[in-house]
Amino acid sequence: MAAAGLCAAAALMAETPAAALMPWPASVEVHPGTLAINAGFSVFASGGGAADARVKTAIDRLFARLARQTGLPLLPVRATSAEGAALRIVVEQGDHRGPQQLGDDERYSLEVSEAGMRLSADRPLGVVRGIETFLQLVRQNPAGAAPGFSVPFVEIHDEPRFPWRGLSLDVSRHFIPVEGIERTLDGMAAVKLNVLHFHLSDDQGIRVESKKYPRLQQYGSDGQYYTQVEVRDMVAYARDRGIRVVPEFDMPGHSTSWLIAYPSLAAGPGVMDPTKTATYHFLDGFLGEMAKLFPDLYFHIGGDEVNPRDWNKDPRIHAFMKKQRLANAAELQAYFNKRLEKTLGKYKKRMVGWDEILQPDLPKTVVVQSWRGPKSLAEAARQGHPGILSAGYYLDLMQPAAQYYAVDPLKGETATLTPEEQKRIWGGEAAMWEELATAENLDAKLWPRLAAIAERFWSPESVTDRASMYDRLGETNRWLEWLGLTQRSNLELMRKRLAGSMRTGPLDAFAEILEPVKGYERHRDGWNATTAFNRLVDAIPPESDAGRKFSDAVDQYLMAPNGVTAESLRAQMSRWIEGAAAVRPLLEANSVLVEVQPVAEAVAVLCRTGIEAVSYGTAAPPADWKPRALAAIKDASMHRAHLMIAIAPAVQKLVESVPLENQ
């Protein structure tokens, strides 16, 4: 998007807040006027690709979703002619046979004008993408117009920036049932992601039925795995939505669950023995079976975080390394990877692995996925490998959307690559490691933040405005609920569980400025796949909207202090003090909430301190006020019950801005 385009985008967003397109398209023009969506809505599809199964199912879904978004009693009516159709879909040609491929054409154009609505694409995938954009445009008419729904006049031409736009989803640490995967695929398709990287095995469990090695699921899954029928269903469900499924079976490390089932493969706890012929024989059988089950060309073998200790301490392995002239554990893993790569080649698959697999004599078709960062990614690209960035996109670290949004696969070290090398950066993947995510709160840990990352992968590089992103993210978050995503509703239920038979309102209001602690703090405190996740920290979103808005308001106030803003900040903080008082009976009555009592006290302290700071304004406080206030903030900012108070940094800014007496 050119700078002019960006300005137009900003203007559009300002004028029509409901035009909450996300990812923002490559090119958007808006014209005055709208077309109504009414109960007679119909579709006519034409062109060489109109008979494609994905086009047909996408149109069926369009009707169902439009009915939900509008409440209109829509039946999936195909018009008998283009003239009689509310929406004309033209798709030039069908696709190649076989599974969806990297780089398949996703371009589309969407025009809404007095002449009607027209979605056109060269290929079926473009229709799948364009329908999502169309659905994002539907909004209720403003008062004054007829009661009902419409889409604005627009002209959109759109295509993705990167061909590989993924979510890496760990279903080993916490198993996610099929309906959760399908919901996630719905959400991914809605924001135009196109790869589900399915992390199917790890120490905690292997999650796919093997008919060849049934002990894997019998002993390595606690009964929580996908049958092969379910896998085929999920792959088909994904394909319908233009999403490739890339399986990952992590090896030779992170493999405790395999080794429980087949101990003879082990070199030590959680790591395979790469010196035994039997290991390669087993993996040949397993990969052959899985290669059939997952039709995608790419196959992920993990390869991360192998602890060299278990190899180094075994004399037999040492002898093998010496014989094979392998200097260290890394070279032994390289040897393992090369053999795996050959096996995968036999099954017509290309290998993907994490940074650690990178080594000079690896075939250049092998794709490197970087969890270590752009430097490692750039190195892979220089060596000739395609690369995918995941570092910076770890949703499980509970960072705010803006932080992920600022990470670009072609910034930092990768920006120094030649244009040729840069072409090897195929895109990126958000990652959701599930130590702390459960089937119950997965949606809330993915959404809406994942939509911001999806925009990074799809939209032009220049689309970076934080404020616009957050506005559209809020709209997108609401829109996604029509798909049945539970990021709001399940957290509400969890808070109802906490509140027992008491009203949830005070808890909801109190929790709006709380956030879970970030990074691996909870992991270090012993939370893992076997603990209960039914505390308040599990029942709130990763990011506090109210906290962010308050922080923005404080920044504005500090740039231009004035009485109106001061009063508004004061009023807001007073409400939070009242809220912290109103929630006390709840916290005092329910055993699981007791741990949150000190947080309510800390909120009150913070807000009182903030109010004092605003009251002093530009006047000087008593000499000892500021150190006392800063100490109070420091104490209130301690992590209690694994919660953080999102407004603490902004309150600190307010205090720091108060001039000292002697200034």
Next chain:
Amino acid sequence: MAAAGLCAAAALMAETPAAALMPWPASVEVHPGTLAINAGFSVFASGGGAADARVKTAIDRLFARLARQTGLPLLPVRATSAEGAALRIVVEQGDHRGPQQLGDDERYSLEVSEAGMRLSADRPLGVVRGIETFLQLVRQNPAGAAPGFSVPFVEIHDEPRFPWRGLSLDVSRHFIPVEGIERTLDGMAAVKLNVLHFHLSDDQGIRVESKKYPRLQQYGSDGQYYTQVEVRDMVAYARDRGIRVVPEFDMPGHSTSWLIAYPSLAAGPGVMDPTKTATYHFLDGFLGEMAKLFPDLYFHIGGDEVNPRDWNKDPRIHAFMKKQRLANAAELQAYFNKRLEKTLGKYKKRMVGWDEILQPDLPKTVVVQSWRGPKSLAEAARQGHPGILSAGYYLDLMQPAAQYYAVDPLKGETATLTPEEQKRIWGGEAAMWEELATAENLDAKLWPRLAAIAERFWSPESVTDRASMYDRLGETNRWLEWLGLTQRSNLELMRKRLAGSMRTGPLDAFAEILEPVKGYERHRDGWNATTAFNRLVDAIPPESDAGRKFSDAVDQYLMAPNGVTAESLRAQMSRWIEGAAAVRPLLEANSVLVEVQPVAEAVAVLCRTGIEAVSYGTAAPPADWKPRALAAIKDASMHRAHLMIAIAPAVQKLVESVPLENQ
């Protein structure tokens, strides 16, 4: 339940508000103490019926639901011995083979004590029922106890009052997809209902695939029907939960959808021709096919509301009646019914029909379902027929739960029956006719009110306390959400749709005292199966809890006026005035909400009038105040946008209580 039992119940409810059992069991004793539910929860089932498939699946569901209710990471672990189990289940013997039958044993006992938790039943159905009671007992520990969940020490012995406890669900006027039916079955099982009466055909559509007469679904369903595979799945799903599925195919009236497909069966619009051999030949084929698909012994043929006009005006039908000595249309329908009854007998089915089928020479095995009322039901019982009451239980009329709760199958005319005749009253069925219900808001139209009716059918006759019912109904309503029922969440989404990109809070707060108009008022205004149901009236519950509580508070105040209550009423009404102002920007911005603006004005008028009334208290107002106030209330009580303001009658009471000047 004896009176002593009732007192114990009231005491239990008062002491432990979380013990929100519904339906209230036949006998409950509570003792001090609780047993913890923790992550090691396990079950051991023993006895001759432990291997029954329903017992096994019920235990699997128990684990999944307990995990949701507590947030504990529960795996479905069967203990290897009774000693090691958290919950012991003893089920004396398995059941007869074949489909569930009327009167199958549903008794169970549930004991929780220091010795552990024990659920015992003679038969599998008792286990299915008892598990629901067990799940209703789970609550969070109070503060002071360990953080977690527990069940109280109880001794419960329970059995149903009536053997036929049903919901008649109309899926013809609005089709409900399979997942909606399954959700409904989950909810029914939770409140111990045991019959899904599936109204599968009516003028608007026939909803089951016929392989013998495929034109039925091709021409009579708009593509919205259950395949036979889906029917079998739903029947199995219901059986797992102890619910029989009784199909209804309405004939000879209410049959437009059949006649579109097979016009030769018609005597006129919407009515079959009962004089043609071909009609009976067709029905024999159809009923034979459906008799196999639905295994229940009972089969409902509708038989209601036949318009005699189309028969009377046809000379050929007249000639037939003369020849057969049938004096009028009613006798012709009787002739039709007798032939149908024989056909059903051939397929080993017993016939059920609405009141109109009653006639002297009908076999006494035929069951009469009464939509007309207890008088008609009593008449059927006197004649020797089994009967089911539906009159008074029509949920689509949007009446409050208390109104349905007060209707008893053995009160009114049926109370005059002999004990022998009373035994023929098998129970009742709530009915949900779906002119105005859609897949989106069905749950909200069923729940929680259906739970109050379920209690009427299950619990002892003496359980009638309105206040206790409402307390437990609120708890039950929250509890049902763990099953995935959407009575709250979908209405929230619908209000979000109305609010567009604006905050929903003010709309939610404003709507809490609104109710949809009652009875058939909307039907008369032209709302039907083809209109959109996306207005505010469609997005609120049938009954306003806030309105009911205000009304109760007003009653208490009027019995004993005092300053504290007066102030509380005044404060409440002031908040509603503020709410009516706060929602204005929303109503003014969104085209579908514009119609609600006058309702907001009316709320403000009502509340101002109510505040005046409380302010006058026992002092006398100006002479013209009362007539003006009453006129204002009358105007504010007009139905606008198909909405009623639930507090209007209570405000009127307040005004009427103000003494006139000359008193």
